[in-house]
Amino acid sequence: MKQLFPIKHVMGYLFSLVLSVVALAVIFFDLSFSAAMVILLVCAILQASLQLFLFMHVSEAADTKKTLYLNIAYAVFVGLVTIFGTLFTMIWGYQ
Protein backbone atom coordinates (compact mmCIF):
# COMPACT_ATOMS: atom_id res chain seq x y z
CA MET A 1 0.00 0.00 0.00
CA LYS A 2 2.74 2.40 0.98
CA GLN A 3 4.45 1.76 -2.35
CA LEU A 4 1.24 2.46 -4.23
CA PHE A 5 0.50 5.74 -2.46
CA PRO A 6 3.77 7.66 -2.18
CA ILE A 7 3.51 10.31 0.50
CA LYS A 8 4.71 13.03 -1.88
CA HIS A 9 1.86 12.39 -4.30
CA VAL A 10 -0.74 12.24 -1.54
CA MET A 11 0.52 15.49 -0.01
CA GLY A 12 0.59 17.12 -3.45
CA TYR A 13 -2.98 16.07 -4.07
CA LEU A 14 -4.18 17.37 -0.69
CA PHE A 15 -2.28 20.61 -1.25
CA SER A 16 -3.96 21.04 -4.65
CA LEU A 17 -7.39 20.59 -3.03
CA VAL A 18 -6.48 23.12 -0.35
CA LEU A 19 -5.36 25.61 -3.02
CA SER A 20 -8.71 25.21 -4.82
CA VAL A 21 -10.55 25.94 -1.58
CA VAL A 22 -8.34 28.97 -0.87
CA ALA A 23 -9.17 30.30 -4.34
CA LEU A 24 -12.86 30.15 -3.40
CA ALA A 25 -12.18 33.03 -0.99
CA VAL A 26 -12.66 35.43 -3.89
CA ILE A 27 -16.36 34.64 -4.13
CA PHE A 28 -17.13 34.35 -0.41
CA PHE A 29 -15.35 37.48 0.80
CA ASP A 30 -15.81 40.99 -0.44
CA LEU A 31 -12.33 41.59 -1.78
CA SER A 32 -11.08 44.30 -4.10
CA PHE A 33 -10.57 43.25 -7.73
CA SER A 34 -6.78 43.38 -7.52
CA ALA A 35 -6.63 41.44 -4.23
CA ALA A 36 -8.88 38.74 -5.74
CA MET A 37 -6.73 38.53 -8.89
CA VAL A 38 -3.58 38.15 -6.79
CA ILE A 39 -5.15 35.28 -4.82
CA LEU A 40 -6.34 33.55 -8.00
CA LEU A 41 -2.98 34.01 -9.72
CA VAL A 42 -0.92 32.76 -6.80
CA CYS A 43 -3.15 29.70 -6.32
CA ALA A 44 -3.22 28.90 -10.03
CA ILE A 45 0.56 29.25 -10.44
CA LEU A 46 1.21 27.09 -7.36
CA GLN A 47 -1.20 24.45 -8.66
CA ALA A 48 0.37 24.48 -12.12
CA SER A 49 3.89 24.16 -10.63
CA LEU A 50 2.70 21.30 -8.46
CA GLN A 51 1.48 19.40 -11.51
CA LEU A 52 4.59 20.27 -13.46
CA PHE A 53 7.22 19.31 -10.90
CA LEU A 54 5.48 16.61 -8.89
CA PHE A 55 3.23 14.77 -11.33
CA MET A 56 4.84 15.53 -14.68
CA HIS A 57 8.40 15.03 -13.38
CA VAL A 58 9.65 17.91 -15.54
CA SER A 59 13.03 17.94 -13.80
CA GLU A 60 13.80 14.22 -13.79
CA ALA A 61 15.71 13.72 -17.06
CA ALA A 62 19.08 15.39 -16.54
CA ASP A 63 19.96 15.66 -20.23
CA THR A 64 16.75 17.34 -21.34
CA LYS A 65 15.91 19.32 -18.19
CA LYS A 66 17.27 22.60 -19.50
CA THR A 67 15.51 22.21 -22.85
CA LEU A 68 12.19 21.52 -21.13
CA TYR A 69 12.51 24.57 -18.88
CA LEU A 70 13.39 26.76 -21.86
CA ASN A 71 10.52 25.34 -23.88
CA ILE A 72 7.98 25.94 -21.13
CA ALA A 73 9.33 29.39 -20.37
CA TYR A 74 9.08 30.30 -24.06
CA ALA A 75 5.56 28.87 -24.36
CA VAL A 76 4.44 30.80 -21.26
CA PHE A 77 6.08 33.96 -22.67
CA VAL A 78 4.20 33.54 -25.97
CA GLY A 79 0.99 32.88 -24.00
CA LEU A 80 1.40 35.98 -21.84
CA VAL A 81 2.20 38.17 -24.85
CA THR A 82 -0.90 36.79 -26.59
CA ILE A 83 -3.18 37.43 -23.61
CA PHE A 84 -1.85 40.80 -22.47
CA GLY A 85 -1.18 41.98 -26.02
CA THR A 86 -4.80 41.23 -26.88
CA LEU A 87 -6.08 42.96 -23.75
CA PHE A 88 -3.87 45.96 -24.51
CA THR A 89 -4.97 46.35 -28.13
CA MET A 90 -8.64 45.48 -27.60
CA ILE A 91 -9.46 46.98 -24.20
CA TRP A 92 -6.86 48.93 -22.25
CA GLY A 93 -5.63 50.87 -25.27
CA TYR A 94 -9.01 52.60 -25.62
CA GLN A 95 -9.41 53.75 -22.04
Place this chain on the structure above:
Amino acid sequence: MKINSNVPLEYSTEENSNKILGFWLFLGAEIALFSTLFATYFTLWNRTGNGPTGHELFELNGVLMETFLLLTSSFTCGLAIHAMRHGFKKATMVFFAITLVLGLGFLGVEITEFVTYVHDGATVSTSAFLSSLFVLLGTHGLHVSMGILWGAAIMIQIKRQGFTAETTNKSFIFSLYWHFLDVVWIFIFSFVYLKGMM
Protein backbone atom coordinates in the same frame (compact mmCIF):
# COMPACT_ATOMS: atom_id res chain seq x y z
CA MET B 1 18.54 -0.82 -29.91
CA LYS B 2 20.57 0.62 -27.09
CA ILE B 3 18.85 0.23 -23.75
CA ASN B 4 19.84 2.38 -20.82
CA SER B 5 18.87 0.59 -17.63
CA ASN B 6 19.69 3.51 -15.32
CA VAL B 7 16.51 5.36 -16.24
CA PRO B 8 12.84 4.32 -16.08
CA LEU B 9 11.74 2.00 -18.87
CA GLU B 10 9.81 4.73 -20.67
CA TYR B 11 13.06 6.69 -21.21
CA SER B 12 15.17 3.61 -21.95
CA THR B 13 15.83 4.05 -25.66
CA GLU B 14 16.91 7.16 -27.50
CA GLU B 15 13.66 7.07 -29.47
CA ASN B 16 11.72 6.94 -26.22
CA SER B 17 13.36 9.94 -24.61
CA ASN B 18 13.03 11.85 -27.90
CA LYS B 19 9.32 11.10 -27.93
CA ILE B 20 8.96 12.46 -24.41
CA LEU B 21 10.90 15.59 -25.36
CA GLY B 22 8.77 15.95 -28.50
CA PHE B 23 5.61 15.73 -26.46
CA TRP B 24 6.79 18.51 -24.18
CA LEU B 25 7.30 20.66 -27.28
CA PHE B 26 3.71 19.84 -28.29
CA LEU B 27 2.51 20.90 -24.84
CA GLY B 28 4.28 24.22 -25.44
CA ALA B 29 2.14 24.65 -28.55
CA GLU B 30 -0.93 23.73 -26.51
CA ILE B 31 -0.09 26.51 -24.05
CA ALA B 32 -0.07 28.91 -27.00
CA LEU B 33 -3.40 27.52 -28.27
CA PHE B 34 -5.18 27.90 -24.94
CA SER B 35 -3.66 31.37 -24.48
CA THR B 36 -5.37 32.57 -27.66
CA LEU B 37 -8.70 31.21 -26.37
CA PHE B 38 -8.20 32.84 -22.96
CA ALA B 39 -7.26 36.10 -24.68
CA THR B 40 -10.50 35.95 -26.68
CA TYR B 41 -12.54 35.23 -23.57
CA PHE B 42 -10.92 38.00 -21.51
CA THR B 43 -11.65 40.45 -24.32
CA LEU B 44 -15.30 39.44 -24.69
CA TRP B 45 -16.35 38.38 -21.20
CA ASN B 46 -18.55 41.43 -20.60
CA ARG B 47 -19.99 41.59 -24.14
CA THR B 48 -23.13 39.75 -23.09
CA GLY B 49 -25.64 41.55 -25.34
CA ASN B 50 -29.16 40.41 -24.47
CA GLY B 51 -27.91 37.12 -23.05
CA PRO B 52 -27.04 36.22 -19.46
CA THR B 53 -23.80 37.29 -17.78
CA GLY B 54 -21.35 34.84 -16.30
CA HIS B 55 -22.52 35.85 -12.86
CA GLU B 56 -26.09 34.80 -13.68
CA LEU B 57 -25.05 31.66 -15.53
CA PHE B 58 -22.33 29.94 -13.51
CA GLU B 59 -23.26 27.42 -10.82
CA LEU B 60 -20.70 26.85 -8.09
CA ASN B 61 -21.70 23.25 -7.31
CA GLY B 62 -21.10 21.90 -10.81
CA VAL B 63 -17.79 23.75 -11.10
CA LEU B 64 -16.54 22.42 -7.75
CA MET B 65 -17.56 18.93 -8.81
CA GLU B 66 -15.65 19.25 -12.09
CA THR B 67 -12.58 20.61 -10.31
CA PHE B 68 -12.63 17.83 -7.74
CA LEU B 69 -13.06 15.12 -10.40
CA LEU B 70 -10.24 16.45 -12.55
CA LEU B 71 -7.82 17.05 -9.66
CA THR B 72 -8.46 13.54 -8.37
CA SER B 73 -8.04 12.00 -11.82
CA SER B 74 -4.73 13.83 -12.18
CA PHE B 75 -3.66 12.36 -8.84
CA THR B 76 -4.64 8.79 -9.78
CA CYS B 77 -2.89 9.23 -13.13
CA GLY B 78 0.26 10.16 -11.20
CA LEU B 79 -0.21 7.07 -9.02
CA ALA B 80 -0.59 4.93 -12.16
CA ILE B 81 2.80 6.10 -13.46
CA HIS B 82 4.32 5.57 -10.04
CA ALA B 83 2.96 2.01 -9.93
CA MET B 84 4.17 1.47 -13.50
CA ARG B 85 7.71 2.39 -12.48
CA HIS B 86 7.54 -0.24 -9.75
CA GLY B 87 6.32 -2.78 -12.29
CA PHE B 88 2.89 -3.27 -10.69
CA LYS B 89 0.80 -3.99 -13.75
CA LYS B 90 -2.50 -4.58 -12.01
CA ALA B 91 -2.25 -1.43 -9.87
CA THR B 92 -1.34 0.60 -12.95
CA MET B 93 -4.39 -0.68 -14.79
CA VAL B 94 -6.66 0.03 -11.82
CA PHE B 95 -5.32 3.58 -11.40
CA PHE B 96 -5.64 4.27 -15.12
CA ALA B 97 -9.19 2.92 -15.07
CA ILE B 98 -10.08 5.20 -12.14
CA THR B 99 -8.46 8.12 -13.98
CA LEU B 100 -10.57 7.53 -17.07
CA VAL B 101 -13.79 7.02 -15.11
CA LEU B 102 -13.18 10.30 -13.26
CA GLY B 103 -12.51 11.90 -16.65
CA LEU B 104 -15.85 10.57 -17.88
CA GLY B 105 -17.50 11.95 -14.75
CA PHE B 106 -15.98 15.35 -15.50
CA LEU B 107 -17.33 15.20 -19.06
CA GLY B 108 -20.76 14.19 -17.75
CA VAL B 109 -20.92 17.21 -15.45
CA GLU B 110 -19.66 19.51 -18.21
CA ILE B 111 -22.18 18.21 -20.76
CA THR B 112 -25.01 18.59 -18.21
CA GLU B 113 -23.82 22.14 -17.63
CA PHE B 114 -23.85 22.91 -21.38
CA VAL B 115 -27.33 21.41 -21.76
CA THR B 116 -28.59 23.56 -18.87
CA TYR B 117 -27.06 26.67 -20.46
CA VAL B 118 -28.71 25.96 -23.79
CA HIS B 119 -32.05 25.27 -22.06
CA ASP B 120 -31.76 28.65 -20.35
CA GLY B 121 -31.37 30.24 -23.78
CA ALA B 122 -27.61 30.69 -23.52
CA THR B 123 -26.30 29.20 -26.77
CA VAL B 124 -23.05 29.67 -28.61
CA SER B 125 -24.65 32.35 -30.83
CA THR B 126 -26.43 34.31 -28.07
CA SER B 127 -23.59 36.70 -27.33
CA ALA B 128 -19.88 37.22 -27.88
CA PHE B 129 -19.32 36.25 -24.25
CA LEU B 130 -21.04 32.88 -24.74
CA SER B 131 -19.26 32.21 -28.05
CA SER B 132 -15.88 32.68 -26.44
CA LEU B 133 -16.94 30.72 -23.34
CA PHE B 134 -18.21 27.72 -25.30
CA VAL B 135 -15.13 27.67 -27.53
CA LEU B 136 -12.76 27.79 -24.54
CA LEU B 137 -14.64 25.18 -22.48
CA GLY B 138 -15.42 23.10 -25.55
CA THR B 139 -11.77 22.92 -26.61
CA HIS B 140 -10.79 21.78 -23.14
CA GLY B 141 -13.66 19.27 -23.04
CA LEU B 142 -12.67 17.94 -26.45
CA HIS B 143 -9.14 17.43 -25.16
CA VAL B 144 -10.50 15.48 -22.20
CA SER B 145 -12.64 13.33 -24.53
CA MET B 146 -9.63 12.60 -26.74
CA GLY B 147 -7.63 11.79 -23.62
CA ILE B 148 -10.20 9.23 -22.49
CA LEU B 149 -10.10 7.44 -25.86
CA TRP B 150 -6.31 7.63 -25.93
CA GLY B 151 -5.97 6.34 -22.35
CA ALA B 152 -8.36 3.47 -23.05
CA ALA B 153 -6.35 2.47 -26.13
CA ILE B 154 -3.15 2.48 -24.07
CA MET B 155 -4.77 0.33 -21.37
CA ILE B 156 -5.64 -2.27 -24.00
CA GLN B 157 -2.02 -2.26 -25.17
CA ILE B 158 -0.67 -2.70 -21.63
CA LYS B 159 -3.10 -5.54 -21.09
CA ARG B 160 -1.96 -7.28 -24.29
CA GLN B 161 1.77 -6.55 -24.26
CA GLY B 162 2.59 -5.85 -20.63
CA PHE B 163 5.18 -3.22 -19.73
CA THR B 164 7.56 -2.78 -22.66
CA ALA B 165 9.69 0.18 -23.70
CA GLU B 166 6.83 1.15 -26.04
CA THR B 167 3.83 0.78 -23.74
CA THR B 168 5.48 2.49 -20.76
CA ASN B 169 6.59 5.31 -23.03
CA LYS B 170 3.05 5.76 -24.34
CA SER B 171 1.63 5.65 -20.81
CA PHE B 172 4.07 8.27 -19.56
CA ILE B 173 3.31 10.58 -22.48
CA PHE B 174 -0.41 10.11 -21.86
CA SER B 175 0.14 11.08 -18.22
CA LEU B 176 1.86 14.31 -19.31
CA TYR B 177 -1.17 15.10 -21.46
CA TRP B 178 -3.62 14.36 -18.67
CA HIS B 179 -1.79 16.49 -16.09
CA PHE B 180 -1.59 19.29 -18.64
CA LEU B 181 -5.38 19.22 -19.05
CA ASP B 182 -5.64 19.61 -15.30
CA VAL B 183 -3.37 22.66 -15.45
CA VAL B 184 -5.58 24.22 -18.14
CA TRP B 185 -8.65 23.48 -16.04
CA ILE B 186 -7.14 25.25 -13.02
CA PHE B 187 -6.89 28.41 -15.09
CA ILE B 188 -10.46 27.99 -16.39
CA PHE B 189 -11.67 27.38 -12.83
CA SER B 190 -9.90 30.47 -11.51
CA PHE B 191 -10.21 33.01 -14.30
CA VAL B 192 -13.46 32.00 -15.95
CA TYR B 193 -15.66 30.62 -13.18
CA LEU B 194 -14.40 32.15 -9.93
CA LYS B 195 -13.67 35.52 -11.54
CA GLY B 196 -17.09 35.36 -13.21
CA MET B 197 -18.86 34.62 -9.94
CA MET B 198 -17.11 37.38 -7.99
